[in-house]
Each structure stands twice: as C-alpha cells, then as structure tokens.
Amino acid sequence: MDHFNPTVITFVFYIIVMICIGLYAYRATTDFSDYILGGRSLGSFVTALSAGASDMSGWLLMGLPGAIFLTGLSEAWIAVGLIIGAWLNWLLVAGRLRVHTEVQNNALTLPDYFTSRFADRRKILRIMSALVILIFFAIYCASGMVAGARLFESIFGLTYGTALWISALATISYVCIGGFLAISWTDTFQAGLMIFALLLAPFMTWLAIGDTHQLTQLIETARPHASSIFSGVSGLAILSSMAWGLGYFGQPHILVRFMAADSVRSIPAARKIGMSWMILCLGGAVAVGYIGIAWFQLHPELAATVQQNPETVFMELTKILFNPWVAGVVLAAILSAVMSTLSCQLLVCSSTLTEDLYKAFFRKNASQHELVWVGRLMVLAIAVLAIVLAFNPESKVLGLVAYAWAGFGAAFGPLIILSLLWKRMTLNGALAGMIVGAVTVILWKNTLAHVGLYEIVPGFVLSFISIIVVSLMGKAPEQDIIDRFEQSEQVYAREMKNL
Structure with a gap:
C-alpha cells in the first residue's frame, strides 16, 4: 500500500494534532487534581461532548454497525436502551454526583468517594472498588486496543500485532503527557468528528444506491427480515439489549465527567447537548449497518471483507465511496472513538492505582509532582496489560465491551444510585452490593450465558x-455520615433552585 496517499496523510495529521493538544494540556497541568479531574473546570459543552465521546468507543463505528449489517434492525434495541439509560443517568446521577463528591472531602475518584461517603476507616471499600475498576477496565481497554488495531490494519496494511502496538502508542502518548485536560479537549474535537462521519457515511451510501425503493428491495433480498425491529428476536433478547442502558449508572469513565463539571448549573445544558449528540450518533451508526446491507448486496464483488468480519462495514464503505482526502477524515472518526474512550479508561485506571492504592497505602505524603509522574507510569502499565489481553486477533470488539460494561453496571450502578438517593445505606450494604454485582456478572457470563x-x-x-437487605439488617449509619449526606442534598437543592 502507498503510505503517502491522501487518506494516510490525513489520518497521520489527525494523530499529530491530538498529540499537540496533549502537549498544550501538559502546560496547564500543575497538580494531581488537574491531571485526573481537570481541576473541576469543565463547562456544559465540554462536559457533554467529552462524556459522550468517552462513552461511545470503537463499538459505535464498528460493533454496532456490524451487528446491524449482520442481523438487521432487531439489533437496534441496544441503541434504544442506551438512550434511555444515558438520559436517566444525566437526570438522576450527574448533578448529585458532582455535589456529593465535592462535599465528601473533594473526592477525586469513585473509590475515594465511596470511602468518604461511608466513612470506611478500614479502607476495604476502597480496595474492593479499585480491584473492580482494574479488572473490568483491563478488559474494556483491550476492546479499544482491538478496535484501533483493526483500523490501522485496514488503512496501513499492517499485521495485527504491529497495528496493535502503533494504535496503542498513539493514544498512550497524549494521555501520559496531558492527562484529564488533554482527554477532555481532544474528546470535544473527536465528538464533532464522530458525528460528522456518522451522519455523512449513511447519506453518501444512500446516494450511491440512488433509489429508496431499490434500497428496500436489496435489503429484503439480502436479509428478508432486516427491516423489522421485532423480527427474529424474543422478549428475552429485547430485554437483554435494552438492559445495556443499566450500565450507564456504573461506568467510571463517564461518571468522572460529571465529577469534573465546573458546577451543578452546567449539568442541565450539558444533558441537552449530550443527549442530542448521542441520538444522532446512534442513529447514524444504525443507518450505516442497515444501508450497508443494500450496498454490498448491489456490489457483491466488493463484499469479501465485510462478509468475513461485519465490524468492518463502516471502514469498507468509507474507503470505497469517499474521496481519499475525505476518507482519511472519516476513518479518523473511528480512531477518535477508540482514543476518546480508551484514553479516559487508562486515566481512570491510573488515578485508581495512584490515588487509591499508591497514595492511600504506600505514600500518604507524596508530593503532587510525584503523584502526577506515578500516574503517568500507571497509564503505561495498564496499557501494556490491555495490549496483552488484546493480542488475540480473533477478538470481537462488541463482545469485549459487553462483558466490561456489564461488570461496571452491576458492581457500581446500584451502589452509585443508592449512595446518592438513600441516606440509610450502610458501608456493609455498599460492599455487599459491589461484590454480588461483580461476581454475578462473572459467574453468569461463564456458566449461564447459554440462557440468552x-x-x-x-x-x-x-x-x-x-x-437494601444488608443495609436494613445492620445498624443505621453514624450521624456524621447522615449529616454529610444531608449537606450534599441541601447544596444540590440550592444549586438547582438557582438555575
């Protein structure tokens, strides 16, 4: 392959821009709070788009279009569930979490928040939540590595192993350099690129077919039931797809965006921006897979790659239909989806290792400078582990994401919701819920997955x-714990009243 064609040049230029943003953010990072939470300075626009971009990983442009291409619109129930879950997360969790984490000793991480919220003097909750984050994020990061490797493999004609290392280095570089601010600023840019690509690609594919009636006939011929959202799916399958929405309440890389907002007053506007962006992106991803069925039915001689791996449908349509310069920009959207999520996940893992383990147990008096550099080293360590997990070229992006998403949703989702809404919740209840949620996901995945x-x-x-059961069985929380909870609620109510 000619490595100096317009697509490659545009693609490489995009990577350079991201690294330059990281270098600029490096100058604005003065302490560890800046490095992992941006000094709680994000406005509505950046909060919304960075939350969306960190949420929608490579599965948005690869896994979801691939599932729609392979099966049809029945796979779109995932998108419906995600939209409902994301809206409820913005409505119920975002503002309260922003206030509670600040009142609870200015907690910078979820384990830090849990420790303060329940006065966990033995730090058991901190350790267990840190372990959950590290286990499931290692899997989640691996999914990002796989998606990035597939992209570099496709564009540069590299072997999977070489593509894996190069794509990983592109992300690791600006995370290590610029930290949270670099991630947030690049996420905002990447969110714009993603929505541009996801709206343009299906529109251009539809134009290439040229006739809506022909498009419908082609889809009917290729996948007779692809146009029905109910076809071929049971009630259990719909429930499972919709249940993806439950995961939002427990995703650390999304929740940390709420914690970093400059104030509660930014949340309502961020919710409107974020949800509009999300609905358009998910609609575009579904449309890519759906219209792609018709296009490759019309051009079967070009369908070998997507038949072998449906997750490449977006990439293949882009390379075939677009001008090489535009194709470079559109394909960069896949990398932006991968980089935005992967970068935030790496930073959350790094902050957990640094703040919740290194500082909490080994170096309580560590300087801010030391913590920043330990954080950078932890990014490298987690990245290497994710690369090792992703080294199987048969890995499927959507499958890896589904496992990690379920793990976080079950372990942290109920814990986050009840910790923000129920003052009677206890430390033992929190610990029981986290362990039961995580263990159930692991056991169900490995022993009862055949149930569907x-x-x-x-x-x-x-x-x-x-x-609920363990909290009610034990003693009520100490008065100072209840006082801090009520203080948080009063601050939240006051801020919302002043909107």
Whole structure:
C-alpha cells in the first residue's frame, strides 16, 4: 500500500494534532487534581461532548454497525436502551454526583468517594472498588486496543500485532503527557468528528444506491427480515439489549465527567447537548449497518471483507465511496472513538492505582509532582496489560465491551444510585452490593450465558437487592455520615433552585 496517499496523510495529521493538544494540556497541568479531574473546570459543552465521546468507543463505528449489517434492525434495541439509560443517568446521577463528591472531602475518584461517603476507616471499600475498576477496565481497554488495531490494519496494511502496538502508542502518548485536560479537549474535537462521519457515511451510501425503493428491495433480498425491529428476536433478547442502558449508572469513565463539571448549573445544558449528540450518533451508526446491507448486496464483488468480519462495514464503505482526502477524515472518526474512550479508561485506571492504592497505602505524603509522574507510569502499565489481553486477533470488539460494561453496571450502578438517593445505606450494604454485582456478572457470563439473558440484568438486580437487605439488617449509619449526606442534598437543592 502507498503510505503517502491522501487518506494516510490525513489520518497521520489527525494523530499529530491530538498529540499537540496533549502537549498544550501538559502546560496547564500543575497538580494531581488537574491531571485526573481537570481541576473541576469543565463547562456544559465540554462536559457533554467529552462524556459522550468517552462513552461511545470503537463499538459505535464498528460493533454496532456490524451487528446491524449482520442481523438487521432487531439489533437496534441496544441503541434504544442506551438512550434511555444515558438520559436517566444525566437526570438522576450527574448533578448529585458532582455535589456529593465535592462535599465528601473533594473526592477525586469513585473509590475515594465511596470511602468518604461511608466513612470506611478500614479502607476495604476502597480496595474492593479499585480491584473492580482494574479488572473490568483491563478488559474494556483491550476492546479499544482491538478496535484501533483493526483500523490501522485496514488503512496501513499492517499485521495485527504491529497495528496493535502503533494504535496503542498513539493514544498512550497524549494521555501520559496531558492527562484529564488533554482527554477532555481532544474528546470535544473527536465528538464533532464522530458525528460528522456518522451522519455523512449513511447519506453518501444512500446516494450511491440512488433509489429508496431499490434500497428496500436489496435489503429484503439480502436479509428478508432486516427491516423489522421485532423480527427474529424474543422478549428475552429485547430485554437483554435494552438492559445495556443499566450500565450507564456504573461506568467510571463517564461518571468522572460529571465529577469534573465546573458546577451543578452546567449539568442541565450539558444533558441537552449530550443527549442530542448521542441520538444522532446512534442513529447514524444504525443507518450505516442497515444501508450497508443494500450496498454490498448491489456490489457483491466488493463484499469479501465485510462478509468475513461485519465490524468492518463502516471502514469498507468509507474507503470505497469517499474521496481519499475525505476518507482519511472519516476513518479518523473511528480512531477518535477508540482514543476518546480508551484514553479516559487508562486515566481512570491510573488515578485508581495512584490515588487509591499508591497514595492511600504506600505514600500518604507524596508530593503532587510525584503523584502526577506515578500516574503517568500507571497509564503505561495498564496499557501494556490491555495490549496483552488484546493480542488475540480473533477478538470481537462488541463482545469485549459487553462483558466490561456489564461488570461496571452491576458492581457500581446500584451502589452509585443508592449512595446518592438513600441516606440509610450502610458501608456493609455498599460492599455487599459491589461484590454480588461483580461476581454475578462473572459467574453468569461463564456458566449461564447459554440462557440468552445479558449478564448485567441478574447482576444489577441482585446487587440492588443486596444493598437494601444488608443495609436494613445492620445498624443505621453514624450521624456524621447522615449529616454529610444531608449537606450534599441541601447544596444540590440550592444549586438547582438557582438555575
């Protein structure tokens, strides 16, 4: 392949721009709070788009279009569930979490928040939540590595192993350099690029076919039931797809965006921006896979790659239909989706290792300068582990994401919701819910997956029940814990009243 064609030049230029943003953010990073939470300075626009971009990883442009291409619109139930879950997360969790984490000793991480919220003097909750984050983020980061490797493999004609290392280095570089500010600023740019690509690609594919009636006939010929959202799916399958929405309440890389907002007053505007962006992006991803069925039915001689791996449908349509210069920009959207999510996940893992383990147990008096550099080293360590997990070239992006998404949703989702809404919740209840949620996901995935029910459903339900039962069985929380909770609620109510 000619490595100096317009597509490659545009693609490489995009990577250079991202690294330059990281270098600029490096100058604005003065302490560890800046490095992992941006000094709680994000406005509505950046909060919304960075939350969206960190949420929508490579699965948005690869996994979801691939699932739609392979099966049809029945796979779109995932998108419906995600939209409902994201809206509820913005409505119920975002503002309260912003206030509670600040009142709770200015907590910078979720384990830090849990420790302060429940006065965990033994730090058991901190350790367990840190372990959950590290285990499931290692899997989640691996999914990003796989998606990035597939992209570099496709564009540069590299072997999977070489593509894996190069794509990983592109992300690691600006995370290590610029930290949270670099991630947030690049996410805002990347969110714009993603929505541009996801709206343009299906429109251009539709134009290439040229006739809506012909498009419908081609899809009917290729996948007779692809146009029905109910075709070929059971009630259990719909429930499992919709249940993806439950995962939002427990995703650390999304929740940290709420914590970093400059104030509660930014949240309502951010919700409107973020949800509009999300609906358009998910609609575009579904349209790419759906219209792609018709296009490759019309051009079967070009369908070999997508038949072998449906997750490449977006990439193949882009390379075939677009001018090489435009194709470079559109394909960079896949990398932006991968980089935005992967970068935030790496930073959350790094902050957990640094703030919740290194500082909490080994170096309580570590300087801010030391913590920043330890954080950078931890980014490298987690990245290497994710690369090792991603080294299987048969890995599927959507499958890896589904496992990690369920793990976080079940372990942290009920814990986050009840910790923000129920003052009677206890430390033992929190610990029980986290463990039950995580263990249920792992056991269900490895022993009962054949049932067909997405593991987040039993994990979330059992976690929720465990928290309530164990909390009610034990003594009520100490008065100072209740006082801090009520103080947080008063601050939240006052801020919302002043909107």
